[in-house]
Amino acid sequence: MKAIILAAGRGERLRPLTDTLPKPMIPIMKKPVLEYLILLCKNHGINEIAINTSYLPDKIKQYFGTGEKWGVKLYFSYEPEMLGTSGALNNFKDLLKDDDFFVIYGDSITDIDLTKFMKYHKSKGGIITTALRKKPISKPPASFLFTNSDLQVTKFVEKPSDELFHELCKEFYLSNSGLYVCSPKILNYIPKGFSDFAKDIFPHLLTIGERIYAFMIDEYYFREIGKIEKYELCKNELESKQFSLPYLKPEITKKQENFDFHENKAIFLDRDGVINENIYKVDGKIMSPATINQVKIIDNVKEGIQKFKEMGFRIIVITNQPGVAFGYVNENKLKEINEFLKKELKIDEIYCCPHHPRLTGECDCRKPKIGLIEKAKKDFKIDVKNSYFVGDSLSDIQTGQNAHVKKTFRIGIPRLDILELQHKAGIFPDFTSPNLIEVAEEIRKLGKK
Numbered sequence: 202m203k204a205i206i207l208a209a210g211r212g213e214r215l216r217p218l219t220d221t222l223p224k225p226m227i228p229i230m231k232k233p234v235l236e237y238l239i240l241l242c243k244n245h246g247i248n249e250i251a252i253n254t255s256y257l258p259d260k261i262k263q264y265f266g267t268g269e270k271w272g273v274k275l276y277f278s279y280e281p282e283m284l285g286t287s288g289a290l291n292n293f294k295d296l297l298k299d300d301d302f303f304v305i306y307g308d309s310i311t312d313i314d315l316t317k318f319m320k321y322h323k324s325k326g327g328i329i330t331t332a333l334r335k336k337p338i339s340k341p342p343a344s345f346l347f348t349n350s351d352l353q354v355t356k357f358v359e360k361p362s363d364e365l366f367h368e369l370c371k372e373f374y375l376s377n378s379g380l381y382v383c384s385p386k387i388l389n390y391i392p393k394g395f396s397d398f399a400k401d402i403f404p405h406l407l408t409i410g411e412r413i414y415a416f417m418i419d420e421y422y423f424r425e426i427g428k429i430e431k432y433e434l435c436k437n438e439l440e441s442k443q444f445s446l447p448y449l450k451p452e453i454t455k456k457q458e459n460f461d462f463h464e465n466k467a468i469f470l471d472r473d474g475v476i477n478e479n480i481y482k483v484d485g486k487i488m489s490p491a492t493i494n495q496v497k498i499i500d501n502v503k504e505g506i507q508k509f510k511e512m513g514f515r516i517i518v519i520t521n522q523p524g525v526a527f528g529y530v531n532e533n534k535l536k537e538i539n540e541f542l543k544k545e546l547k548i549d550e551i552y553c554c555p556h557h558p559r560l561t562g563e564c565d566c567r568k569p570k571i572g573l574i575e576k577a578k579k580d581f582k583i584d585v586k587n588s589y590f591v592g593d594s595l596s597d598i599q600t601g602q603n604a605h606v607k608k609t610f611r612i613g614i615p616r617l618d619i620l621e622l623q624h625k626a627g628i629f630p631d632f633t634s635p636n637l638i639e640v641a642e643e644i645r646k647l648g649k650k
């Protein structure tokens with residue numbers, strides 16, 4: 202994947218810091234802001250990055266060189282006169298012409314999940330997808346926008362008057378965050394010379410009926426550093442460890458903990474009985490929750506997942522939901538439950554098999570088959586052999602073994618009937634742990650070996 206990071210800004214509002222440094226080179230924890238963006242890109246498999254420069258270009262080029270040290274390939278352009286946020290793309294037409302690519306304003310620090318962002322853009326199929334945040338009502342911003350219920354952008358408002366702003370926005374407004382995924386087709390709409398995405402390109406695209414979509418980023422860390430107060434805020438938050446950026450972890454853990462870090466490794470979790478409790482029906486039959494009200498998240502799960510994340514794992518849930526085939530669980534309700542769990546527990550994705558062989562015939566996705574793991578592997582480029590499977594049933598353990606994960610964990614207090622089944626079936630987990638926190642501890646030890 203490719204990205205262009207916009208680094209030409211003079212940084213007037215950051216003076217005197219920018220008297221001798223270009224804006225993207227302003228340091229936070231001894232790293233230039235631009236380095237954070239490059240690390241973010243690298244962490245999501247973006248290996249070719251274009252950077253436009255104008256003010257003090259050599260300071261940027263000397264520090265980053267070819268990008269080899271960060272495992273990326275960098276391409277620089279120089280603009281004697283600034284070309285603007287969209288105009289800058291014209292110098293990289295050849296590089297950007299083949300695939301969807303990111304545009305990232307070089308004066309922000311964020312941990313946005315670019316993998317998800319790209320996937321989302323492709324699923325919507327618009328010409329451009331822009332990262333938006335909800336912001337509380339304050340004085341009128343330079344611009345804001347509106348979307349419909351499908352998150353398609355319907356309107357841009359530039360330089361609104363006080364009255365208009367308060368008339369249009371009551372509780373919050375949608376703010377453009379300077380991060381886009383573009384389809385290469387966008388290059389056809391960028392005129393020669395100076396142009397700006399927000400002022401020139403977006404309004405034009407809306408007029409001619411091209412579709413622009415919004416990707417909401419409220420759940421992520423996002424700070425602009427274009428003004429001194431904002432820069433200080435971001436610096437304080439990161440230095441005080443109020444926020445930590447996941448893509449800085451590999452370096453720290455490698456050095457300080459000698460932890461065996463692999464990019465895109467995952468913890469595969471079963472859902473029912475592992476992250477939320479099963480429902481026991483009156484006749485003792487174990488069921489999955491059928492509505493959000495029936496969902497009870499198991500103690501320690503949130504903390505356990507947090508520990509996995511600190512070690513750099515993605516959290517992927519793989520679950521059989523035959524209740525859908527049986528008509529006991531409604532598909533929309535299931536979606537609601539999963540969205541709730543994803544948000545509440547910061548899970549990257551939940552993959553479900555809604556089938557049951559007796560009713561819907563054989564499928565490839567019902568555990569212990571590995572169709573859903575294969576899908577996750579593709580979507581997130583998961584390195585399965587350095588990933589782990591955690592479940593509460595024998596079929597979970599078998600799934601992990603079928604997919605050749607590194608180790609399998611059975612969770613819960615060992616029950617005699619399950620132990621008996623285990624021996625009968627000859628399926629043994631590598632570890633049995635009472636809860637996810639203990640699993641995380643065990644994995645930490647494994648990583649250190």
Ligand SMILES: [Mg+2]
Pocket residue numbers: 471472473474475592593594
């Ligand atoms: Mg289960």
